[in-house]
Amino acid sequence: MPSLYFNLSFGVYFLAMVFYMGNLVFADKILSSIARFCISCAIISLSIYIGMRWQIAGRPPLSNMFESLVIFSWAIAAVLIFIDLKYKIKSIAVLVALMGLLSLGYASLLDKTIVPLLPALKSNWLTIHVLTCFIGYAALTVSFVSSVILLFKQKEDKNLDTVTYKMITFGFLFLALGIISGAVWANSAWGTYWSWDPKETWSLITWFIYAIYLHIRMRKGWKGRKAAWVSVIGFLAMLFTYFGVNYLLSGLHSYGSS
């Protein structure tokens, strides 16, 4: 039964991307309305899927790579509907939907078996930590998309720069919340709020890169292309924090790789 909602989410997510693409090509209001309807359906059916999995497992489904990818695509869809309504930049909507779809597609290749939680993960901090991190990741994904579009465009585009900046301020704040909740959790589980574990360290590196972005933009007045490059580097660091650390380096978060 839950897998029905997983497949349904996949389907409507895909349709959303197709209609956003149609809107990009034909610039038709009806197409963009259908796309928004589809992405809303994706959010609802992903929420149902997450809720059902939560009920079956008896714990929040936030404990391994598969579950985190589902949360990631859910967060991307939520941020997507927000920026689409606020900024209405068609190309961003297409590519952000594609990113969410990639995340869900990757999830579909992984093992969906529900396994019981390791003792270290049994904590209320799990939900706060994972949710704040992934809301942050989703916002930073949008900032990456708008930076890439900006870099590919011949003309400077103020709107794209604004979206990048706004999404980075939001992502920066949530990344800070994610790191802090992780530190508080580590302190209550192991008595150490910071141990230079590779995941911790990489999240801090990512946060530093975005701190650099904010300073060069707010204090040095770097806008447009120059700032967009820093945003791209920050996103690559974020990807490494999420995937690279799990697959290439070992540490406290090793359970995240399965």
Place this chain on the structure above:
Amino acid sequence: MTIKQTGIWKFFSSVKLAIWLLSIIAVLSLIGTFIPQNQEAALYIERYGQLGYRALLSLGLTDIYSAWYFILSLILFSLNLSVCLLNRLSFKMRSLGTMLSHFSILVILLGAMIGMLFGQKGFIEISKGEEVDSFLSRNGQQVNLGFRLKLNDFIYTEYIDPKEKLFVCSSLKEAVCMMQGPHGQEKAKGIIAEISPEIGVEAETAIADTGYKIKVLRYLPDFVMDTSMKVAVSRSAQPNNPAIEVELKDKEGKAKTFWVFARFPDIHQEIDKDFKFIYHWVGRRPKDFISKVTILKDGQEIMRRDIRVNEPLRFSGYTFFQSSYDNEGLNWSGLQVVKDPGVPVIYAGFILLISGLVMIFYLNPLIKYEVTPRA
């Protein structure tokens, strides 16, 4: 000439320096994630060779986060932050967020320093029934607790997979109970009963209509027969030889007990000519580590508590965390002991940081909106 006009002040008040320092700290941290930190010499020698190891040591790369240049960059960063803060010191509503968020980083670094200077961290390996009144701290000092901690018991529980079962097959029905295979344990015909090996959950199960009843008594992850005592014991907590003890009652109620082995399905199968027993074992995962402790002071019992992962015990400034255990015989528990007076400071820094960021990004734009008409 005021201090603000000196070259050094200008140097430390620049945003450019801040960006450089952020980059340097990020790169050094990055190096530390690719070179294993604080490991045994043998690991480095195996990975990088004798020469490579010596090079890493002399560059401080085996403990980069304590290396002089890392600490120096943090000190420069703090100076940079402090000077920038003083330079732009302002208590206007609009600057509050910037002030708070930058000040918070200093508070967090201060908290970390307090922890390093006045905190204690150590490890206690305590056996069942043992009492301790001190611990060995990380810097090699024996620290007196001022009270006694006794480990009454250590409990380790595991999740039992619903697929883990004891199957009873009938040898009468020419049944072939082939249960081998890497994944797909095929349910061969002839299975007449399935029992979950969760002890005490299913009391007695009737084997079809044969009048026989079966019950699981005990589970041993690493079965071994103690030859001198003639009793079955578990050599370790590792599942090297999972086995369950089973009690089989016949129609008259006469009971027989015997062991069924997951890895050796053919042992002890002469127990009853009518039945064949197959223990299908699935990897178990750890569920809980519980240290049951008592705190004693001046011979008086103060409290009894369970220490679990994520549920530490706090007493007179010390916090005890469940951090490891004896995975061989489950005889001792490893507790991490921490006293860190820097933690409240760090948490205050966290709150300041988040408040500051929210002000800069979300409250200031609103305030600006209100101010505009005046301009």
